[in-house]
Amino acid sequence: MGSGGSVNVRYKYSLQKSENAFKAAVLIQQWYRRHVARLEMRRRCTWRIFQSIEYASEQDQIKLHNFFSYLMDQFTPSSSKERDFISRMFISGESYKEAELEKYCDYESIEVPDSYTGPRLSFPLLPDHATALLEAFQQKQQLHARYVLNLLHETRKHLKQLPNISHVSTCYSEEVTVCGDLHGQLDDLFLIFYKNGLPSPSKSYVFNGDFVDRGKQSLEILVILFAFLLIYPKEVYLNRGNHEDHMVNLRYGFTKEVMQKYKVHGKKILKMFQNVFCWLPLATLIDQKVLVIHGGISDTTDLDMLEKIQRDKFISVLRLKKRKESSRNPEIQAINGESKSSSDTAGNEAAPRLSLQPQSAQAPSTANRLEFSRWLRQTVQEQIDTCRRLVDISESEPEELTYSSMVSLKDVDERCWTHQEEWKQILDVLWSDPMPQEGCRENKVRGGGCYFGPDVTEKFLEKYSLQFLIRSHECKQEGYEFCHNRKVLTIFSASNYYEIGSNRGAYVKLGPDLIPHFVQYQANKTAHMLTMTQRQGFPVALISRVEESAFRALREKLFAHTSALISAFKAYDGDNTGKITLSNWATAVESVLRLGLPWRMLRPQLVRSTEDGMLEYKSWLDDLAMEQRSQEHIQSSLLEVIYRNRSNLETIFRIIDRDHSGLISFEEFQQTWKLFSSHMNIGLTDDGINDLVRSIDFNKDGNIDFNEFLEAFRLVKQCP
Secondary structure (H helix, E strand, O other), X not given: OHHHHHHHHHHHHHHHHHHHHHHHHHHHHHHHHHHHHHHHHHHHHHHHHHHHHHHHHHHHHHHHHHHXXXXXXXXXXXXXXXXXXXXXXXXXOOOOOHHHHHHHOOHHHOOOOXXXXXXXXXXXXXXXXXXXXXXXXXXXXXXXXXXXXXXXXXXXXXXXXXXOEEEEOOOOOOXXXXXXXXXXXXXXXXXXXXXXXXXXXXXXXXXXXXXXXOOOOHHHHHHHHHHHHHHOOOOEEXXXXXXXXXXXXXXXXXXXXXXXHOOOOHHHHHHHHHHHHOOXXXXXXXXOOEEEOOOOOOOOOOHHHHHHOOHHHOOOOOOOOOOOHHHXXXXXXXXXXXXXXXXXXXXXXXXXXXXXXXXXXXXXXOOOHHHHHHHHHHHHHHHHHXXXXXXXXXXXXXXXXXXXXXXXXXXXXXXXXXXXXXXXXXXXXXXXXXXXXXXXXXOOOXXXXXXXXXXXXXXXXXXXXXXXXXXXXXXXXXXXXXXXXXXXXXXXXXXXXXXXXXXXXXXXXXXXXOOEEEEEEOXXXXXHOOOHHXXXXXXHHHHHHHHHHHHHHHHHHXXXXXXXXXXXXXXXXXXXXXXXXXXXXXXXXXXXXXXXXXXXXXXXXXXXOOOOOEEEHHHHHHHOOEOOOOOOOOXXXXXXXXXXXXXXXXXXXXHHOOOOOOEEEHHHHHHHHHHHHHHHOOOOOHHHHHHHHHHHOOOOOOXXXXXXXXXXXXXXXXXX
């Protein structure tokens, strides 16, 4: 009896102990799930911040294009200096004729000194040359300018013979590897080759554009890819991306990178790259079933038209140059139902003039604003075309026959598309993104291309008997992502794109069955150096690091819109108390920035906690201040304007800076601001501009160093 009671007690004790352990396990599990959920929520918020700011920056690039259009359509220079200034901005993007480009980029006249220890190239290239380039770039060596120009010369000759749409077959190799955006991140390319093997007769690659910008080794990536393209022309295929565009390069870093690495011959190298980019094919078709394009499609994408376009005409897809109708073939004009106007004929017969000022005798009355606007636009355009003709000294020189020109000659009796239609075809395939909703609409988030839905994808695949599309253009956290019922695959190969740990890179392999097989990676030296103890807490630390970088960028965005935010806050502060509710704060911020972010969720990272649930918005905005350097006497509104438009300003500066020295004169700086403030409706006086010029001329040499200019207005978070 006694022993039975003892067993019962022990049983109850054991049962209670097990129950407590089970409850503890459940609590730990619940805590862990909440912890993981919070980390995932933070990760998604951080991702949305990065992506929203990136796309807003691309909108700025389109706005800059509108700025150029404004100059061409409306601005009337008041002096010869302004005329020269505007002409220089437009002429900088013009293409060279064949013989002129050959003469300008004459690599044979460049001597290689005996002291040069880097790789040496001779043509035709061999696999050993590519291996030597890989080893040299791993050791941070630089290829001599002569060899860079020679390589670009040979690459250009090869690309000119290629069709707009390349064709690849898995019959000739075991599989085809498709890589997405690399964006100047050479470590990712090295890792791809390490994991997957170098290009070879049995290893085909398709690189889907955006090789350049953002990263610091864009030039090395291009040299390697062009070398393999020449060595294995039937196994290596390159598509053009939206960043293979000299206007985009001015903003996102490739222009600056080339000029820093090749101070003597950088301008020639840039000009050759600019020409090579416009000869890159626009798409690749694998086994006639999988279409690889950089951006996407639209409801008007026509592969027949895309295949016959003279792609080299579009040096920059962002700038649609109006075709001079007088220079077009009369038969083509007749087909399209066009005729030359008498005004065009008169304009062609007139002697060339440099003046951009309209003659008052020809001007219609300003009472008719529409008629006057049309006359002004036509006059300015005619004068700009005159400047271009004077610069284009080899207009009548015969062009070498290329694949595109032969296609155009062959199909001369077929329908002739307008320049606008051809431009839109290229813009859509380079800039578009898929969306989950049905239909096709303008891509206002990026500012270029369109959003296409699953119904557009389905119709397109059915029309051309395709299985699915592979595109890039968008950073994905896992390096790849399916959408549209797995009919559209996005592949992105630049890991750590926004920040170390922000995303994986990936590439996809297709065999004869065309079933995609993915390989993911992360080229992160920091992660490899961590100890085992550090690795256990690495996800949290990594998310915190990425999150900090995202919020730093977001605070910059907020500061750049200080004036607009104050106006929005005051709309909710009817009694002028200087305080608003946190809910109204979130609504007002979104109404100004329009980034589509969950501001209520982000609020704890941006706003200090308040006891009464009210925010003193003026003191909050004071925290978003510029570091005090040498600009104390400049009006705060001007600082805000500079910071909000600094990317546009940098692009314009690089156009003005003809020798790419990083320096421009006071006068050029003043002209820039006059034009820019006119376009942006910014009220700046000449005295205000002069004060700005003097404040950022740190060494008082009479020139503006743009790198110092940017540094002077860098945003920092003030300590409370």
